[in-house]
Amino acid sequence: MKIYAVGGAVRDELLGLPVQDRDWVVVGATPEDMVARGYRPVGQDFPVFLHPRSHEEYALARTERKTAPGYKGFVFHTDANVSLEEDLVRRDLTINAIAKAEDGDYIDPYGGRADLAAKVLRHVSPAFAEDPVRILRVARFAARFHAFSVAPETLALMRRMVDAGEVDHLVPERVWQELARGLMEARPSRMFETLRVCGALARLLPEVDALWGVPQRADYHPEVDTGVHIMMVLDTAARMGLPLPARFAGLTHDLGKALTPADILPRHIGHEARSVALLGPLCERLRVPIDCRDVATLTATFHSEIHKLDVLKPATIVKLLERCDALRRPERFLAVLAACEADYRGRLGFDEKPYPQAARWRELLAVIQSIDAGAISRTCTDRAQIPARIHEARVAAVKARIE
16 A cells, blocks of 8 residues: 655645645545544545545546546546556656655656646547546646646647537536636636637537637727737736636626727617626526625626716715625725726726725725714605605715815
8 A cells, every 4th residue: 555645736846835734545445444444434426535634635546538428427447456557657748657655756657747847738638538627627737737738738628529519518506616616717818719629619608619719999908809808808817816706807897898889889879778788697597696796797797887986976986886785895896896997907008007096986985874864764754765865865975075
């Protein structure tokens, strides 16, 4: 029985990065051997065990055989005769197929260390094509290790997988899981650009894929291309350290520009409503969590008005804050503001420009939060008039502040 550290922990150690979780492969053991040593079985599809003290995962070396389309169509085989090399060859990328023995020696049968040095994401073997999730994982790794390139032969294989319809078998929850992780990486644009190059973006997120080639007014958007703008917004959101709902809002706030009538381009009158109309079905299709959906919907609806705060009337300002439910959900409105700031600064030459609108909106929200709705309710004899009286008081307070 031999135990090896494998996967991301070994890769990150070689890159000099912090190691988060460690995974282990056990060669030469049976499930009975593991249980006898105090390991607790937890795997459903194949034998995985938790260490009795560290609770880290230890998996028996295994092979796998493709039996059906999609990422669940596999039969796994494990016994004491499966070698470490047979286990490693089933992994996705060479940089994830390096093992480290207990004595510190590296076992690297597929050139992972050389690809780390060359900064290349390369598939281990043709078995890569059997699991469509690996397309998403490569794209996510491109976003995390943004100095790495994807090997041409790996991109070609990903294209063939897309053409064969493999990505069509991915379940929505798994697609969202990988997209969400990619959005939180250091350079999220690289995930979507990689998916676009191999054709997977058009299958998984056609609403986003359609944005490339759509022109915008150069005076507002010097980068012109809407798809380029969206990628700049994502990377700006990453530099700002924004949470997932704000980043997802940045990805989807301009979806409606792909449906702008050709005769009014490069203007995009009414794109906000078109974006919301596309966003709903997208969120349903991918099972997007409610917090991400809500922030994205509010951002798509109101980002143009939020940008134009200086020309809005007090009543319009209060109405926007009320429609966003900002008084009861201020943290959600702050996420919308953050997405709007990323939208503004995610333009060619705008990355270092200030966005005073965010601070000003926060100030005006505090102004209307200071209105004592309870006191107004107690002094209002006609209860049907209470909402109108509260609204009027908020408008008066905002007017006094901005004038």
